[in-house]
Amino acid sequence: MSSLDYIAIVAVMLIGVPHGGLDGAIARRAGWSKTVFEWLIFHLSYLLLAIIVAIIWWYLPGVSLTIFLILSAIHFGTSDIKIVEYPWKWSNVVPLISHCGLIVIGIPGLHPSDVQPIFTILAGEDTADLLVATSKSLLVPWLVTLLIYLCYSYFHNKWVPTTCIAAGVFMSTYILDPLISFALYFCLIHSPTHSFLVWTGIKPQERLRSSVEAASYTLITWLSGIFLVLFFLSKPNLNLEPILIQVTFIGLAALTVPHMILIDLLDKHYD
Numbered sequence: 001m002s003s004l005d006y007i008a009i010v011a012v013m014l015i016g017v018p019h020g021g022l023d024g025a026i027a028r029r030a031g032w033s034k035t036v037f038e039w040l041i042f043h044l045s046y047l048l049l050a051i052i053v054a055i056i057w058w059y060l061p062g063v064s065l066t067i068f069l070i071l072s073a074i075h076f077g078t079s080d081i082k083i084v085e086y087p088w089k090w091s092n093v094v095p096l097i098s099h100c101g102l103i104v105i106g107i108p109g110l111h112p113s114d115v116q117p118i119f120t121i122l123a124g125e126d127t128a129d130l131l132v133a134t135s136k137s138l139l140v141p142w143l144v145t146l147l148i149y150l151c152y153s154y155f156h157n158k159w160v161p162t163t164c165i166a167a168g169v170f171m172s173t174y175i176l177d178p179l180i181s182f183a184l185y186f187c188l189i190h191s192p193t194h195s196f197l198v199w200t201g202i203k204p205q206e207r208l209r210s211s212v213e214a215a216s217y218t219l220i221t222w223l224s225g226i227f228l229v230l231f232f233l234s235k236p237n238l239n240l241e242p243i244l245i246q247v248t249f250i251g252l253a254a255l256t257v258p259h260m261i262l263i264d265l266l267d268k269h270y271d
Contacts, residue, residue, distance in 0.1 A: 008183035021214030109139030
């Protein structure tokens with residue numbers, strides 16, 4: 001890993017991950033955690049689900065990484081399209097596929113030799129080979145869909161902002177190393193866009209509470225990540241690179257599942 005790769009991982013942990021800090025506000029908007037008791041149940045359930053995901057990954061890394069990539073594709077794609085309109089419409093199939101594949105297909109498909117070691121750390125060599133091969137096989141059909149999407153936006157101007165994002169992300173994934181291009185997308189596009197969309201939907205009287213919650217969750221996330229890294233580093237003969245990759249991406253997976261349940265299933269703000 002280069003120094004830029006280390007910076008990318010730190011950026012994901014410090015800038016990208018905390019965008020889930022507004023999940024409490026989303027839960028209240030969805031009709032949950034309006035009382036103190038429900039608030040406690042929500043947070044305990046959220047934490048428990050994240051822990052369960054991490055435990056499952058420990059025992060079933062191959063299955064877990066595969067599911068995580070599928071969920072990430074869906075979450076990234078729908079989040080990008082929400083800039084324009086609610087994504088789950090048949091008319092949005094081409095834009096949705098295009099955005100879903102930007103990270104999950106684009107990065108491993110364009111940089112298989114660079115991604116394979118990362119996947120190997122996360123799920124073992126056999127799963128890494130399978131996932132990289134799958135991404136390579138999907139790359140051309142996805143690129144055709146992306147090209148159709150770019151042409152489609154010429155006749156439907158409302159998609160111009162999102163096609164510009166898609167084109168920019170594709171160029172970054174083509175030019176830059178995988179961890180760097182992922183960090184740029186996650187920190188500069190996905191997280192700010194998600195936070196903005198959520199924030200605009202929060203009632204003014206709720207914003208102070210939501211800000212305090214987001215700051216608290218962010219601090220807890222940072223401290224947890226630091227604790228895990230220091231814990232593993234205290235063990236003899238351990239390499240820093242796989243530890244950082246595992247803490248970062250398994251941590252992302254653990255937080256993605258409850259986050260997606262709120263954003264993509266329970267929250268009807270964009271229906």
